Amino acid sequence: SQQGEEDPQALSIQEGENATMNCSYKTSINNLQWYRQNSGRGLVHLILIRSNEREKHSGRLRVTLDTSKKSSSLLITASRAADTASYFCATAHILTGGGNKLTFGTGTQLKVEL
Amino acid sequence: DGGITQSPKYLFRKEGQNVTLSCEQNLNHDAMYWYRQDPGQGLRLIYYSQIVNDFQKGDIAEGYSVSREKKESFPLTVTSAQKNPTAFYLCASSTTGGRQPQHFGDGTRLSIL
Numbered sequence: 001s002q003q004g005e006e007d008p009q010a011l012s013i014q015e016g017e018n019a020t021m022n023c024s025y026k027t028s029i030n031n032l033q034w035y036r037q038n039s040g041r042g043l044v045h046l047i048l049i050r051s052n053e054r055e056k057h058s059g060r061l062r063v064t065l066d067t068s069k070k071s072s073s074l075l076i077t078a079s080r081a082a083d084t085a086s087y088f089c090a091t092a093h094i095l096t097g098g099g100n101k102l103t104f105g106t107g108t109q110l111k112v113e114l
Numbered sequence: 115d116g117g118i119t120q121s122p123k124y125l126f127r128k129e130g131q132n133v134t135l136s137c138e139q140n141l142n143h144d145a146m147y148w149y150r151q152d153p154g155q156g157l158r159l160i161y162y163s164q165i166v167n168d169f170q171k172g173d174i175a176e177g178y179s180v181s182r183e184k185k186e187s188f189p190l191t192v193t194s195a196q197k198n199p200t201a202f203y204l205c206a207s208s209t210t211g212g213r214q215p216q217h218f219g220d221g222t223r224l225s226i227l
Binding site for chain 1: 147216
């Protein structure tokens with residue numbers, strides 16, 4: 001089952017603008033992760049935020065987490081054409097024995113135009 | 115460079131056939147995972163393995179089987195019992211220590227002839 005729902009489903013912006021994607025989920029989590037997927041390729045991990053964290057930064061990425069609202073947002077600042085991709089949030093539960101069980105949202109398709 | 119290799123990139127199956135998708139990693143990761151992705155959808159977990167010779171069903175295991183005879187390898191067989199096998203299949207791996215990201219291969223696209 002899909003844990004997360006992402007909003008918007010698609011987003012088109014001009015290069016240099018900021019892009020914000022939102023993710024809502026249903027159950028309690030250990031951590032939440034964001035991934036990027038270029039067309040026809042595998043997923044690339046972007047950032048992980050723990051359930052006791054509220055905000056995290058990595059380069060041009062800023063992630064927030066509100067566990068009371070069961071929601072997260074990903075902000076990409078000063079977007080570039082190379083940021084064009086699909087972005088997925090994934091809620092994580094630690095598995096007994098190690099590793100995470102990830103449950104993915106439906107994704108946001110971002111298009112950055114020159 | 116360390117990474118995950120999936121092969122083949124494209125695979126075609128006839129009705130009633132079993133097909134096996136390969137996944138190999140040289141990241142020395144203990145945990146490996148198989149996901150299915152349908153158009154416009156997120157990923158759904160098929161099977162995962164945390165240690166050699168052990169694996170667990172994910173959310174959509176029916177019609178699939180796996181083995182984990184070596185740490186580096188986690189092949190997925192799509193059996194004839196899987197009635198809607200056309201999808202993009204992704205393999206991933208991770209360490210088992212705490213909160214860790216997963217590393218993905220570039221996928222195998224399976225189609226029915």
